[in-house]
Amino acid sequence: MKGSVLLFSLLCLAVYVECYGGRGYDPLGRLLKKRKSRTSANHHTEDVLTEYSPVYIAPQDGLKEADRILTLPGQPTVNFTQYSGYVTVDPTAGRALFYYFTEAEDSSSKPLVLWLNGGPGCSSIGAGAMTELGPFRVNPDAKTLWYNKYAWNNVANIIFLESPAGVGFSYSNRTSDYVTGDKQTAADSYTFLVNWLERFPEYKTRDFFITGESYAGHYVPQLADLILQNNKITNQTVINLKGIAIGNAYIDYTDRWAGTYDHFWTSALISDETHQGIIENCNFSSDASASGICNEYQDRADSEAGNIFIYDIYAPLCGSSSTSPSQISSYDPCSDDYVNAYLNTPEVQKSLHANVTGLPGQWEDCNGDTDGIIPVTTTRYSMPKLGAPVKTPWYPWYSQGEVGGYVVEYQNVTFVTIRGAGHFVPSYQPERALAFFSSFLEGKLPPGQN
Numbered sequence: 001m002k003g004s005v006l007l008f009s010l011l012c013l014a015v016y017v018e019c020y021g022g023r024g025y026d027p028l029g030r031l032l033k034k035r036k037s038r039t040s041a042n043h044h045t046e047d048v049l050t051e052y053s054p055v056y057i058a059p060q061d062g063l064k065e066a067d068r069i070l071t072l073p074g075q076p077t078v079n080f081t082q083y084s085g086y087v088t089v090d091p092t093a094g095r096a097l098f099y100y101f102t103e104a105e106d107s108s109s110k111p112l113v114l115w116l117n118g119g120p121g122c123s124s125i126g127a128g129a130m131t132e133l134g135p136f137r138v139n140p141d142a143k144t145l146w147y148n149k150y151a152w153n154n155v156a157n158i159i160f161l162e163s164p165a166g167v168g169f170s171y172s173n174r175t176s177d178y179v180t181g182d183k184q185t186a187a188d189s190y191t192f193l194v195n196w197l198e199r200f201p202e203y204k205t206r207d208f209f210i211t212g213e214s215y216a217g218h219y220v221p222q223l224a225d226l227i228l229q230n231n232k233i234t235n236q237t238v239i240n241l242k243g244i245a246i247g248n249a250y251i252d253y254t255d256r257w258a259g260t261y262d263h264f265w266t267s268a269l270i271s272d273e274t275h276q277g278i279i280e281n282c283n284f285s286s287d288a289s290a291s292g293i294c295n296e297y298q299d300r301a302d303s304e305a306g307n308i309f310i311y312d313i314y315a316p317l318c319g320s321s322s323t324s325p326s327q328i329s330s331y332d333p334c335s336d337d338y339v340n341a342y343l344n345t346p347e348v349q350k351s352l353h354a355n356v357t358g359l360p361g362q363w364e365d366c367n368g369d370t371d372g373i374i375p376v377t378t379t380r381y382s383m384p385k386l387g388a389p390v391k392t393p394w395y396p397w398y399s400q401g402e403v404g405g406y407v408v409e410y411q412n413v414t415f416v417t418i419r420g421a422g423h424f425v426p427s428y429q430p431e432r433a434l435a436f437f438s439s440f441l442e443g444k445l446p447p448g449q450n
Helices: 027-036 063-067 124-132 182-199 216-233 253-266 272-281 292-305 335-343 346-351 376-386 430-441
Strands: 005-011 082-090 095-102 112-116 136-138 145-147 157-162 208-213 241-247 390-399 402-410 413-419
Touching: 063 082, 063 182, 082 182, 095 124, 095 182, 112 124, 112 216, 124 136, 124 157, 124 335, 136 335, 157 182, 182 216, 208 216, 208 430, 216 241, 241 430, 253 272, 253 292, 253 376, 272 292, 335 346, 376 413, 390 430, 402 430, 413 430
Parallel strands: 005 241, 005 413, 112 157, 112 208, 208 241
Antiparallel strands: 082 095, 095 157, 136 145, 390 402, 402 413
């Protein structure tokens, strides 16, 4: 499996609706609806950078030690090193991307992994690091941290990158840079990596993997493609890319919509009549997807699904008095609030070396919103379009004596589900997420039953 692509997904829990803990956070949903309203479905295709030119490389002397985090406010004692700071990707525009890097305890023997959250426009630090796979989670007091024993830096050295400019602490002195696309995002991320590896030269020859979730289904493959192209012709740093892994990936526009409403129906969130109306009136691969009657049925589906927690249909809303989150899952739907308060604390920002003077307001987990849901059905609909033959048929994989999910291996791509997980897989099932991620880094399939 090494050198291949891995797609991992939730199993049955998460859906897309227009709410998040009472706040209207949904950039991916808005993006997709905007594309759906266009006159042709072909408009959704994003350009991929196809021409190489030498990238900007700045002097990096002394910056590594300057980026070292002595300790984060309220953190427990740990035996690994942390860094955070900025890498300039365009000195003319004053555009710089912010990163948070957690080494493994035995860092010299572990691979290097880049994590990208989706959105588009969501923070890899606020979401990925602080609520999913990072070493710390924020307590409800928003002042102290607790240690996540299932953090992915148990098995890898992890870079959490806030990209593109305008996300989290990343910024540009040129306001037009905040209106960007996937092509520029990939170019900036590549420039970041080349410069970051100059700052941390001990990782230049390390096995490197790119991971992410949701709209990172666009970010990750485009960055990987750019790396592979440039590795062939560059006289600058060659990046030792070994594979990519994407969770709940937004890959295909058509499958995203069809899969969402099929998932609504199979999860008993919408009526038979509404589901059938969508099937009969919505052709998401053609101009008919923008018809008035199709939109009416989609609006009806959103209304029927109701005000549920966007990332897990079985979890309570943040602030709900009906049920404690711990009674349903280990995920706290209010965790985003704790992170937001923590990362807006001046002493925390100082310890992270964050420059907030150029930000238009407070740090936000997402630049206006947070990402919508990509149900497991959408990924399953997309897999046959790859045309890859099956190498290992569908089977249940196991973790701690229980079914952790299901897996099927195709030629150069593997599809894995994580049982009992919502959209943010490591938040809901941290042990199972670490188990499959460890297998991925080792070039193995998740283990079957002994």
